Amino acid sequence: xxxxxxxxxxxxxxxxxxxxxxxxxxxxxxxxxxxxxxxxxxxxxxxxxxxxxxxxxxxxxxxxxxxxxxxxxxxxxxxxxxxxxxxxxxxxxxxxxxxxxxxxxxxxxxxxxxxxxxxxxxxxxxxxxxxxxxxxxxxxxxxxxxxxxxxxxxxxxxxxxxxxxxxxxxxxxxxxxxxxxxxxxxxxxxxxxxxxxxxxxxxxxxxxxxxxxxxxxxxxxxxxxxxxx
Numbered sequence: 261x262x263x264x265x266x267x268x269x270x271x272x273x274x275x276x277x278x279x280x281x282x283x284x285x286x287x288x289x290x291x292x293x294x295x296x297x298x299x300x301x302x303x304x305x306x307x308x309x310x311x312x313x314x315x316x317x318x319x320x321x322x323x324x325x326x327x328x329x330x331x332x333x334x335x336x337x338x339x340x341x342x343x344x345x346x347x348x349x350x351x352x353x354x355x356x357x358x359x360x361x362x363x364x365x366x367x368x369x370x371x372x373x374x375x376x377x378x379x380x381x382x383x384x385x386x387x388x389x390x391x392x393x394x395x396x397x398x399x400x401x402x403x404x405x406x407x408x409x410x411x412x413x414x415x416x417x418x419x420x421x422x423x424x425x426x427x428x429x430x431x432x433x434x435x436x437x438x439x440x441x442x443x444x445x446x447x448x449x450x451x452x453x454x455x456x457x458x459x460x461x462x463x464x465x466x467x468x469x470x471x472x473x474x475x476x477x478x479x480x481x482x483x484x485x486x487x488x489x
Contacts, residue, residue, distance in 0.1 A: 305341040
C-alpha cells in the first residue's frame with residue numbers, strides 16, 4: 261500500500277520530490293520493521309501466558325505455591341502483552357499517517373502539474389480572443405453567402421405563375437378536343453364538360469341528369485302498363 265503512490269513524485273518535483281519520497285519510504289520501512297518485531301513479541305508473550313496458565317492449572321490442587329508463582333508470571337506476561345499491543349497500534353497509526361501524507365503530497369503535485377499544463381496549453385488565449393475569433397467566423401460565413409448569391413443571381417428560374425399554367429392547360433385541352441372532333445366528327449359529353457368553363461360545365465351536367473330522369477319515368481310507365489294487362 262505504501263509504495264503505490266511513490267512513482268509520481270519524481271515526475272513533478274525533481275530532486276526535492278525524490279528526497280521527500282525516499283524519506284517517506286524509509287520511515288515506513290522502519291516502522292514496518294518495528295511492527296514485525298512487535299508482532300513476533302506479541303506471539304511469544306501469548307505463548308508464555310498459555311504455558312504459565314497450564315502450569316497453574318496442573319498444580320492448583322497439588323502445589324499451590326507453584327501454581328501461584330505461575331499465575332504471577334502469567335500476570336507479568338499479560339502486562340507486557342498489553343504494552344506490546346498498544347505499541348503496535350501506535351506504529352500502525354504512524355504508518356497510516358505517513359502513507360496518507362505521502363498520498364496527499366503526490367495528489368497535490370499532480371494537480372500542480374495539471375494546472376501548469378493547462379496554463380501552457382491556453383497560453384495567451386482569452387475569452388476576448390475566442391469571442392473575436394467567433395465573430396470573424398460569422399463574418400466570413402456571411403461573406404461566403406453573399407458571394408454564392410451573387411454568383412447564382414440571374415441563373416435561377418423565376419417563380420412559376422399559376423395563371424400561366426392554367427392558360428397553358430386550357431390550350432392543351434382544346435387541342436385534344438379538336439383532335440377528337442377531326443377523328444370522330446363528334447365530341448364526347450365528358451370532353452365537352454371538361455373543356456367548358458365551370459358554370460357551363462355544371463349546366464351541361466344538369467341537363468344530362470334531367471334526360472336520365474325522363475328515361476327512368478318512361479321505363480316506369482311501360483312497366484305499369486304491362487302490369488295492368
